[in-house]
Amino acid sequence: MDGPNNGIVLYHYSFSPYARRVLWYLSLRGIDYAECKQAPVLPRPDLNALGVKYRRIPVLAIGRDIYCDSRLIIRKLEEFFPNGALGASSGEQKAIEKFLDIWSTESGLFARASQLIPTDMPLLNDPKFTKDREDLTGRSWSKEQIAANRPEALAYIRNAFRFLETTLLSDGRDWILKTDKPTLADIEAIWTLDWLNGLKGALPRELFSEKHYPKVFSWIARFNEALKTAKPQAPKPATLKGDAASQRILEASFAEKNPSVDSADPLGLQHGTEVEVYPTDSGVKHHDKGRLLGLTEDEVVLSIQTQGKEVRVHYPRTGFRIKAVNGGSSKL
Ligand SMILES: N[C@@H](CCC(=O)N[C@@H](CS)C(=O)NCC(=O)O)C(=O)O
Missing domain, CATH: 3.40.30.110 (Glutaredoxin)
Known part of the structure; x- marks a missing residue:
């Protein structure tokens, strides 16, 4: 795609685990892009300026085409930048990648993970944030409700760790599809677990540690190492304010025919x-x-x-x- 930074503008905030899927993808691929940082709550005038009412993050523009939802965004980046794509190539591996995507998004893993945000986190003590998330999810974000959900959510997440420990990672492979580098299947499988692991107080260590799930934890460490190596080698993203971002997008040509x-x-x-x-x-x-x-x-x-x-x-x-x-x- 023509234009500065490959014509790409990513709207996100770094706390967003869904946005991280895309940020990691871009880093691992070394794709140049621009970013327009957003607040973690509404309103989002920068997106309204593009005529977009969709409220979730991430949103990514390529030229004057705008893509909502991290799953579609990654799919499009694979298509636009096929050289060195991270997606699987055999039918069987593509199926694993797809099922991991469904497992971590639609089937409810993330919904359970989000019930483990520790109640002492500053965000959960900000009524602006909790009210906003009630608008998003249609459920209560009161501390009492979060505390009540926690045991079942922990049981669910424990089962998820166990699943990877005893299936795909059980033979000691480095990466989910036995590749020599992380691929899209790793991103699909890891993003929720890594987010929880990095969120202080989300996972009680007496249940979740290297001792309980050695293969999962060493895979998470390996993945973070791979990111640490990739980031300095990738172009540093250009940061755009909302006005500059929308101007760039509205003046661009369409990326797709x-x-x-x-x-x-x-x-x-x-x-x-x-x-x-x-x-x-x-x-x-x-x-x-x-x-x-x-x-x-x-x-x-x-x-x-x-x-x-x-x-x-x-x-x-x-x-x-x-x-x-x-x-x-x-x-x-
Ligand atoms: N299926 C969507 C889900 C996106 C999503 O739920 N994002 C969260 C942030 S992690 C969100 O938008 N939260 C509310 C907000 O930021 O407005 C995707 O894959 O992008």
Whole structure:
């Protein structure tokens, strides 16, 4: 992609474990990019300036195409930068990678992990943050509720450590797919566990240590070493303020050529129909509206007008709902 920093702008905040998936990916690949740092709570005027109502982090722009959701972001980076891609190549390994992605995101590992944020953390004592997370998740973030959830969440996470210890890592391999470097499968498997391990007070050490899960802990240490080596070798990301970021994006050309709508899609939506798109797992109240430009098995693309310009906003299908607005008039 043309333009400075490969035309990439990443909207994130560093505490975000989902954003780390993308940050690690970019570091391990040595891909040059720009970043626009966000607050950990709403409002996010920098994203509103792009016409995006989706409230979650990370969001990544390539040129004037904007990608929501870390799963889609990583998929697109693999496609845009195929040389040295981190994804598996055989069908079987691709399946492992995909199942680890589902395991750590959709199947609830992260939801359980987020119940282990220690209640004495400053963020959890900030009513702005807890109210914001209630809007995001639709559940209570009171300390009492968090304390009540903790035992079951710990049991769930213990089972996750055990799973990796006794299956993929059990033969003493360095990396999940027996490669000589970390791959995407490692990122998919590690991000939640590493986040918890680094979050002081999240994991009680009498249950989680090198003693209990030696293979998992040495893999986590190895992964962090690999990141430490990769980071100084990768280009240092350019930091953009919101205005500069949106200006850069709105002036860029589209990174992708004309998406198309699959006429066999079960939703039966036509190209150009006005639709809304929103996640069904969290952040469900924040709906983007636009004209349907693209629809495939696992991607939907909207054309959204903002500041007199068109942006194209992409979402994965999994975990998202697409609905026609006002009977779905087609005006493109
Ligand atoms: N499926 C999404 C989930 C993203 C997500 O839940 N991100 C969290 C941060 S780790 C978030 O946005 N929290 C609320 C917020 O920051 O507004 C993805 O893969 O990107």
